[in-house]
Amino acid sequence: MNWSNLNKCILILSLACTMHLLWLFWKIFILLTPSLWHWVDMSLLKFQIYLNLASFFLLLFLILPCWLFQGKQWAETALPYAILNIFVAVIMRDGYLIGLFSPATVIAFICISGLGLILFEHRFVYFPLIFACIVYIILSYLTLTHDLPYSPLFTPELLSPTLNIFWVSSMAYFVIPIAFASLILCEILLFQWRHRESLIKTLSQTDPLTTLFNRRHFNEQLKRVQAVAHNYAIILLDLDHFKTINDQYGHSVGDNALKQVAQCLKSHLPEQDLVARFGGEEFIFSLQNITLEQTHAIAEHCRLAISYLRIPVSADKFISLTASFGLAMSNPTQCIDSVIHSADKALYIAKQKGRNQVHIYQS
Secondary structure (H helix, E strand, C coil): CCCCHHHHHHHHHHHHHHHHHHHHHHHHHHHCCHHHHHHECHHHHHHHHHHHHHHHHHHHHHHHHHHHCCCCHHHHHHHHHHHHHHHHHHHHHHHHHHCCCCHHHHHHHHHHHHHHHHHCCHHHHHHHHHHHHHHHHHHHHHHHCCCCCCCCCECHHHHCCCCCHHHHHHHHHHHHHHHHHHHHHHHHHHHHHHHHHHHHHHHHHECCCCCCECHHHHHHHHHHHHHHCCCEEEEEEEECCHHHHHHHHCHHHHHHHHHHHHHHHHHHCCCCCEEEEEECCEEEEEEECCCHHHHHHHHHHHHHHHHCCCEEEECCEEECCCEEEEEEECCCCCCHHHHHHHHHHHHHHHHHCCCCCEEECCC
């Protein structure tokens, strides 16, 4: 459940490849067993072997972009749409060949729909699911009217009971309500499950007062940044004399000050950069693929923005804040904790030099 969309696509494609291998083994077995030839349309079966091979290599090839474009936002959104639709089209083709009302097709349809709803966000699943339902209904109608053969892979002698309209109607009568009820129940349960999971995830990742990331989640996200970014900067800031505000005006004023500082930082930093409450009156943020001069300018911009804040104490009284900043740049030999420790040293020097300033760590 915690995999990225592209990793889930790799899982789906791997399952589809395995299913195609099972199809190929079954068809090759039929091809090598002459006593079974009278039950199967052999010319179609031979053609399907080549088609299954082509589909197998197509699905196998689609694993490559899912692996190559890990972490790309456009790929996480676009590729699941394409892959799920291709997967559904392939399954619908094989389902038609063995019979739309066969237990194998019906069970596969229900299981694959349930798996898709569990693994992926609904916006990825609904279109291929609706598309599959429409195609299924159209093919069923054309089969019942004899405009299309039912289960063309098998000979009519094997399928003579299936061609009976009463048998088809009876199967549909029992299968459709079960499938429909199962999908609705699955959808309701998944909606509640995902909602609860979203709440738990939010609570575990954010600071409840400022709604910024908490320290633990910031460290987790920073590990991903370190894996893909050429370099990054860490900035630690500490609100100057914050204990005095709590002691003199009360914790409600202090809490309000922390909220306003958090919103100020979020509004002055690019969306792709991380900002978190580090603890107490300390905040931390990281900037990706940026120069030392640019980082220093952003830190100065944030320092000035905080100094312009006005925190209400009463109806006609406001107080202002200042903050000290420590800045450190990463290098390829440093671990995350080392970069944060360097920023903390710079912050300590900024406080020693009189506060309300930005200090850059120098090794």
